[in-house]
Amino acid sequence: MxxxxxxxxxxxxxxxxxxxxxxxxxxxxxxxxxxxxxxxxxxxxxxxxxxxxxxxxxxxxxxxxxxxxxxxxxxxxxxxxxxxxxxxxxxxxxxxxxxxxxxxxxxxDKKIWKMDWGIESAIDSARARQSIQQTGYETNGFHFVCAPVKLNDTIVNKFTLANETGTSIPSVAFPINGVDGQIIMMPYLLHYVEKMADMFGFTMKANVLLSNDRAKCTYLLNNFNSLAYANALPDMTLSEFIEIIEDEFNVIFLVDKTKQSLEIVYRHENISSRTTIQLNNVIDAYTRNVSEESDDKLSRFKVNKFSYELPDDLYYKYHRLDDYWDLRAIFIFQGDFATLLNFLTANPDAWYNKNGGFFDNQGNYYLYADKPSQEMFSRKITSSRSVYIFNKFRPAGFGNWDNELILKMIPPVIEKGSIQLNFHPGQPDLKQFEIHYQFPQSKYDLSDASAYETIPLADMIEQGVPNVTRKTDLETCIFMGEIKAFITPVTVDDVTFATYYPYSCNDIYPDFGIPPSSSEVTRFETWALSDFMNYVPGSYRLENIVNTYVLNSYxxxxxxxxxxxxxxxxxxxxxxxxxxxxxxxxxxxxxxxxxxxxxxxxxxxxxx
CATH class of the missing domain: 2.30.300.10 (Baseplate protein-like domain - beta roll fold)
Structure with a gap:
């Protein structure tokens, strides 16, 4: 019937x-x-x-x-x-x-920035401060974070590091710069994901990304001074946006047609947990070979290589080397990084500026050379020689490149810096320290969306819509929360290291270098393990993304x-x-x- x-x-x-x-x-x-x-x-x-x-x-x-x-x-x-x-x-x-x-x-072909994703209420310095004290998206919490971001040459959500005169630096010493136009919300990716069900006329049944640490802490680099969530989105269609999310996390937006509900599930988990039915009423059956070119719908299950759709600038040339460089360079395995550091310290001339590289048992690639023109995370061997980590976003996977998945959620350039503090202003040479920080940098300028959001409709019809430059790609970063900053030098007797800074990252290592002192290297290792890496919710490293994929195993x-x-x-x-x-x-x-x-x-x- x-x-x-x-x-x-x-x-x-x-x-x-x-x-x-x-x-x-x-x-x-x-x-x-x-x-x-x-x-x-x-x-x-x-x-x-x-x-x-x-x-x-x-x-x-x-x-x-x-x-x-x-x-x-x-x-x-x-x-x-x-x-x-x-x-x-x-x-x-x-x-x-x-x-x-x-x-x-x-x-x-609906443009995502033309859709109604909601409008945030006014954000003052107090709300901005509260947003960075919440690490990641929460359904009943903040859907944005006011993390420091550099938009071309303009730093927004800039922190003021206080020049304290006491013997400790309390965490409250870092107010957000509250100048009008400098507090810009950076929306969490999950705000948009969670809103989609309502837009489609469905109810959200379940969303595995709510328990995915990397997804929860991923935010969009927003170059618009606007409280409308739509303005943070790039110039792409809804179908393109959904595809980017599905590819990045190997999930699918799955609709229950009997209840008109939406569920976001991992593909591999959905397959492995399905009920098996005995089928006995087959009348006729045959087998046919499938042409490799016949159906691109299967591309997700034939993937054997992963790479990012990255710009071809200097930063990414160091962080996106393919197998060609593996064949040209001599790579030496040295166990963990401490072993590598000891090896290079004992042989400071053997591999300096040579056609050789190193990698540790965590999959990190290192170059022992002069300082590259593009600064990368560095650890010094001598006052003038350093080991530089590179290939953070190198293509990953196995086999040939016939079935490559190009991920389009772009990790941004990380800018690093330091601010000098003097804890005893009356004795400027006695105690001086540097607080190291980092934040993402967008290639797009800061735009003021309010310039056209408040224009009366009649004026807009007569004078035309103001020209607004929108992004063409999806720049995202991971917010780690407020964590204890790394301070140098280490020979500190009367300072409690309670300096906090809102960190963003796109990798499991901070991007700033450290001084040559062996005690500071040790201090850095301790800090990185206890105060940095414990808060890293995930990594943009392709090796980690590969692990979430089905490939050909099902x-x-x-x-x-x-x-x-x-x-x-x-x-x-x-x-x-x-x-x-x-x-x-x-x-x-x-x-x-x-x-x-x-x-x-x-x-x-x-x-x-």
């Missing part, structure tokens, strides 16, 4: 109705349930009412879609009836449900198993199926729905 409802009115399908329904597995293809064209007579009163007397409407007044529901074999789905065309006697629609409804909404994508069977309520893409002691995952089911019993054709991959 088949029933179709549009605008809560049951459609009279008539005798001999027939249309094709395709139900794809969104975990694999990102597509859900949809039909090909359905031609419906509007000569009956109930059908004409369901479509709002469409034959009487001017074409410009015809809706693009209507709320709809379908019942097939006692299985209910909710979705949209999409308008295709009409005549005086018929209307042609396409029914979409589940992830197909999500794709329909997302693929309308099912074989080289062969499709095509099976014809009688329809039943359990033929759903949400299950795995056991056939002749082998487990299969459905790619899609194709049905011809009519007033007569029909067969179903299923397309499967074999689980490994």
């Amino acid at each position: 088949t029933q179709l409802f549009v605008n809560d009115i049951e459609i009279a399908l008539g005798d001999n109705f027939s249309f094709k329904q395709i139900d794809e597995n969104p975990i694999i293809t990102s597509v859900g349930e949809f039909t090909l064209d359905i031609v419906i007579s509007i000569q009956t009163g109930q059908n004409a009412m369901a479509f709002g007397m469409i034959h009487r409407l001017n074409k410009r007044n015809i809706p693009a879609e209507w709320p709809a529901a379908m019942i097939v074999n006692n299985k209910v789905s909710h979705g949209k009836a999409i308008y295709i065309s009409n005549t005086d006697t018929t209307v042609t629609i396409q029914y979409v449900s589940g992830n197909s409804e999500l794709l329909y909404f997302a693929n309308q 099912f074989d994508t080289t062969k499709e198993y095509v099976m014809q069977m009688e329809d039943n309520p359990f033929l759903s893409t949400s299950f795995l199926f056991e056939i002749n002691n082998a487990i299969y995952i459905p790619l899609r089911f194709e049905r011809t729905i009519s007033d007569k019993p029909e067969m179903v054709t299923g397309y499967f991959y074999k689980m490994l």
